[in-house]
Amino acid sequence: MKFGGSSVASAERMREVADLILSFPEERPVVMLSAMGKTTNKLLMAGEKAVGCGTTNVSELDELSFVKELHLGTLDQLGLDRSIIYGLLDELEQLLKGIAMMKELTLRTRDYLVSFGECMSTRIFTALLNKIGVKARQYDTFDLGFITTDDFTNVDILEATYPAVAKRLHGDWINDPAIPIVTGFLGKGWRSGAITTLGRGGSDLTATTIGKALGLREIQVWKDVDGVLTCDRNIHPKAKPVPYFTFDEAAELAYFGAQVLHPQSMRPAREGDVPVKVKNSYNRRAPGTLITKERDMSKTVLTSIVLKSNIxxxxxxxxxxxxxxxxxxxxxxxxxxxxxxxxxxxxxxxxxxxxxxxxxxxxxxxxxxxxxxxxxxxxxxxxxxx
Structure with missing residues (x-):
C-alpha cells in the first residue's frame, strides 16, 4: 500500500491512513509513504536559498521553519514524542549549513537533502501505529537493499535489489512480525554508496519493485484522485476514472504526460505479473483503476488523453x-x-x-x-x- 504526499499531509490525514490500513484486518501489508504534503518542494527551495544565504542565516530560512513546524506540530497533534525526529532535523540543518558554506548544491547533495522528508514521515507514522497497538517497523529504502545507479536525481534500480529486499523483509517478518513502513523513492548508489532518488513520483516505482520482490498478491497505489482518469481534470473537469488498464497502456500514458503514475513503475509489476490498483485515499469507496497484463479490448475505442508540456x-x-x-x-x-x-x-x-x-x-x-x-x-x- 503506497500513499502519496497529499494522503499523509497532516496529523488528521495520517490518522485516516492508519484507519484505512486497519480496514483490511486480514492483511499485513507493506506500507510505503511519501514525504508529508509539500515537504519535498520546501526542502529543494531551502537548498537553493542556502547557496546564497550564508551559514549564520540557514536557521532563519522560511522553508526550513515550515518543515520543522509541520513535522513537530504533527507529532504534537498525534500525542507522540518530538524526539522521534530531533536527530533528523539537526542533521538537516547541518546539511543546509554545509550547502551555504560551499555555496553549491550538487545533484548528489540534492538527493541527500530531499531524503529527509520521507525519513521523517515514515518515522512519525510508525510511531503512530505502534501507539494505537499495531506493531510496525520503519525502513529507509537506502538501507533496505535498494541498489541503484549513480545518476543522481534520476537513477535506475539494479537487479540486485530484488533478492536483497526480499531477504531483508522476509527475514525480519519471520524473526519478529511487524508491518513494514518504508520510505519511497530513495536508494543507494552501487558505486558511491550515497543516497540516490528515482526522480519525482518515483515512490510508485519503489512500490512495484517491492511488489515484484516479494511476489505480492496486489499493489495498491493510494492517491488523491479516483483512479487513472480519461484526462487531466485541470483540463476538463468532467474527466472520469477508467476502471481497467493494461500495464502497457498505463506505462505509455505515464510516459507521455499522465501524472497519476511514474513512467517506469509498470515494468516491475508487469515482470512479476502483480496487479496494480490505483485508489483514492480521500474516497476509499471509489472502485479505482485496476491495471493488469491483459483486459477486454473488444469495446474499447479510446482509453485516455494526455498532455505533455514543455516539449x-x-x-x-x-x-x-x-x-x-x-x-x-x-x-x-x-x-x-x-x-x-x-x-x-x-x-x-x-x-x-x-x-x-x-x-x-x-x-x-x-x-x-x-x-x-x-x-x-x-x-x-x-x-x-x-
Whole structure:
C-alpha cells in the first residue's frame, strides 16, 4: 500500500491512513509513504536559498521553519514524542549549513537533502501505529537493499535489489512480525554508496519493485484522485476514472504526460505479473483503476488523453541525407553520447523530426541543445563530403 504526499499531509490525514490500513484486518501489508504534503518542494527551495544565504542565516530560512513546524506540530497533534525526529532535523540543518558554506548544491547533495522528508514521515507514522497497538517497523529504502545507479536525481534500480529486499523483509517478518513502513523513492548508489532518488513520483516505482520482490498478491497505489482518469481534470473537469488498464497502456500514458503514475513503475509489476490498483485515499469507496497484463479490448475505442508540456522539438532538414545510409544511426548516437532521451520520431528522405524528453534535459538545457546542434551540423558536413 503506497500513499502519496497529499494522503499523509497532516496529523488528521495520517490518522485516516492508519484507519484505512486497519480496514483490511486480514492483511499485513507493506506500507510505503511519501514525504508529508509539500515537504519535498520546501526542502529543494531551502537548498537553493542556502547557496546564497550564508551559514549564520540557514536557521532563519522560511522553508526550513515550515518543515520543522509541520513535522513537530504533527507529532504534537498525534500525542507522540518530538524526539522521534530531533536527530533528523539537526542533521538537516547541518546539511543546509554545509550547502551555504560551499555555496553549491550538487545533484548528489540534492538527493541527500530531499531524503529527509520521507525519513521523517515514515518515522512519525510508525510511531503512530505502534501507539494505537499495531506493531510496525520503519525502513529507509537506502538501507533496505535498494541498489541503484549513480545518476543522481534520476537513477535506475539494479537487479540486485530484488533478492536483497526480499531477504531483508522476509527475514525480519519471520524473526519478529511487524508491518513494514518504508520510505519511497530513495536508494543507494552501487558505486558511491550515497543516497540516490528515482526522480519525482518515483515512490510508485519503489512500490512495484517491492511488489515484484516479494511476489505480492496486489499493489495498491493510494492517491488523491479516483483512479487513472480519461484526462487531466485541470483540463476538463468532467474527466472520469477508467476502471481497467493494461500495464502497457498505463506505462505509455505515464510516459507521455499522465501524472497519476511514474513512467517506469509498470515494468516491475508487469515482470512479476502483480496487479496494480490505483485508489483514492480521500474516497476509499471509489472502485479505482485496476491495471493488469491483459483486459477486454473488444469495446474499447479510446482509453485516455494526455498532455505533455514543455516539449523540445528538433527538425533536422537537409538534402545531404538523400540516399545516404547510416545517417539515422549516427544522429541517435549523438543523443546517446549526451545522455538525452528521445520521445517521438518522424522521418522522411530529407528530414528527421523528433521530440526530446524534458526530464532528461538538465538545467543547462541551452548548453545541451547547442552541443546537439554542433554535433549534428558536423555530421551533416561529413555526409556532404562523402
Amino acid at each position: 523540445t522539438m528538433l527538425d533536422i532538414v537537409s538534402t545531404r541525407m538523400l540516399g545516404q545510409y547510416g545517417f539515422l544511426a549516427k544522429v541517435f548516437s549523438i543523443f546517446e553520447d549526451l545522455g538525452i532521451s528521445v520521445d517521438c520520431v518522424a522521418t522522411s528522405e530529407v528530414s528527421i523530426s523528433l521530440t526530446l524528453d524534458p526530464s532528461k534535459l538538465w538545467s543547462c538545457e541551452l548548453v545541451q541543445l547547442k552541443n546537439v546542434w554542433a554535433s549534428i551540423y558536423s555530421l551533416l558536413i561529413s555526409f556532404s563530403c562523402q
